[in-house]
Amino acid sequence: MPERDRHPRTVDPAAVPARLRSLASRLLGRGALHADRISNARLDTAGATRWQYSVLVTLRDTGPASQAALSDRTGIHRSDMVAVLGTLAQAGQVRRLPDPADRRRNIVTLTPTGRSRLDLLDRLVDEAQDELLAPLSPAERLDLVRLLQRLDNHHTTR
Amino acid sequence: MPERDRHPRTVDPAAVPARLRSLASRLLGRGALHADRISNARLDTAGATRWQYSVLVTLRDTGPASQAALSDRTGIHRSDMVAVLGTLAQAGQVRRLPDPADRRRNIVTLTPTGRSRLDLLDRLVDEAQDELLAPLSPAERLDLVRLLQRLDNHHTTR
DNA sequence: CCAATCTCAGTTAGACTGAGATCC
DNA sequence: CGGATCTCAGTCGAACTGAGATTG
Numbered sequence: 001m002p003e004r005d006r007h008p009r010t011v012d013p014a015a016v017p018a019r020l021r022s023l024a025s026r027l028l029g030r031g032a033l034h035a036d037r038i039s040n041a042r043l044d045t046a047g048a049t050r051w052q053y054s055v056l057v058t059l060r061d062t063g064p065a066s067q068a069a070l071s072d073r074t075g076i077h078r079s080d081m082v083a084v085l086g087t088l089a090q091a092g093q094v095r096r097l098p099d100p101a102d103r104r105r106n107i108v109t110l111t112p113t114g115r116s117r118l119d120l121l122d123r124l125v126d127e128a129q130d131e132l133l134a135p136l137s138p139a140e141r142l143d144l145v146r147l148l149q150r151l152d153n154h155h156t157t158r
Numbered sequence: 159m160p161e162r163d164r165h166p167r168t169v170d171p172a173a174v175p176a177r178l179r180s181l182a183s184r185l186l187g188r189g190a191l192h193a194d195r196i197s198n199a200r201l202d203t204a205g206a207t208r209w210q211y212s213v214l215v216t217l218r219d220t221g222p223a224s225q226a227a228l229s230d231r232t233g234i235h236r237s238d239m240v241a242v243l244g245t246l247a248q249a250g251q252v253r254r255l256p257d258p259a260d261r262r263r264n265i266v267t268l269t270p271t272g273r274s275r276l277d278l279l280d281r282l283v284d285e286a287q288d289e290l291l292a293p294l295s296p297a298e299r300l301d302l303v304r305l306l307q308r309l310d311n312h313h314t315t316r
Numbered sequence: 317c318c319a320a321t322c323t324c325a326g327t328t329a330g331a332c333t334g335a336g337a338t339c340c
Numbered sequence: 341c342g343g344a345t346c347t348c349a350g351t352c353g354a355a356c357t358g359a360g361a362t363t364g
Binding site for chain 2: 024060144
């Protein structure tokens with residue numbers, strides 16, 4: 001595995017034109033980059049991915065579900081869900097059983113192993129949020145989250 | 159060209175677990191997705207890309223520059239810069255001349271054609287920002303931009 | 317027959333790596 | 341020679357498309 005730079009997509013902050021520096025779309029992109037790097041790095045210490053984490057959280061919080069329902073709740077594409085669940089099932093963190101009432105679909109459930117695995121990942125994700133939002137005060141973090149939620153709601157619900 | 163859904167990565171907003179819904183890293187990722195889609199769509203009406211726009215803006219605001227300098231200022235990887243400049247040069251929006259003082263490097267300059275092209279793209283980008291930030295008041299837009307700038311500065315400058 | 321579900325193979329744009337050629 | 345610089349050919353994870361198989 002090749003060594004990864006810690007700060008790729010390098011920019012010279014002082015030289016970025018003002019027009020670009022204040023574009024919300026650019027800032028969101030860069031924020032997502034930092035967030036992805038930090039989250040991936042933390043989860044990687046346990047050999048996990050964000051997709052795995054999203055699925056485990058969703059199973060805990062909304063209960064057993066079909067693969068299609070998990071896709072709707074996590075935003076992970078139906079086609080990608082197959083492999084994610086394959087990995088989680090392989091590791092015994094999830095069980096995939098055909099629905100007796102509708103044999104087209106699988107009912108996915110969290111196992112005790114998955115449950116305790118999730119406790120670990122929750123801590124790692126908390127650490128990642130903290131590292132990501134380090135320069136902001138608690139009140140500012142709340143402000144940011146609320147503004148982003150309103151943006152997302154607006155663009156998600158038509 | 160295949161028709162693209164307007165809201166891919168579809169989620170059922172009501173069914174997303176609270177833990178995920180308030181994760182800053184997730185919200186940044188979704189915000190970037192919306193921003194990318196909106197910006198790409200606007201620029202595409204003129205057959206342009208965000209990379210082309212970044213390069214044109216940078217040339218206008220910080221003057222002629224080498225490809226390496228453009229990479230540092232835009233965040234576009236030096237390897238990808240080659241193709242972007244190739245396209246812009248092909249369209250006569252940019253001129254790429256070997257630096258007489260150091261013939262390893264190209265000096266890239268904005269042409270009058272590129273200059274007026276940029277005026278058009280600036281308007282399209284303004285429209286995109288407006289569509290992206292539609293649910294927020296002017297004061298809230300400023301808040302969001304400033305919070306995101308502080309995040310980016312923190313993670314960019316070591 | 318039509319629709320939903322799961323699966324699989326392939327595509328895309330963006331960010332990256334590594335290596336060669338050229339020049340200082 | 342050691343370093344930049346530009347170019348080119350790939351790699352990689354994330355999001356997506358389309359099509360087949362199975363079931364309702």
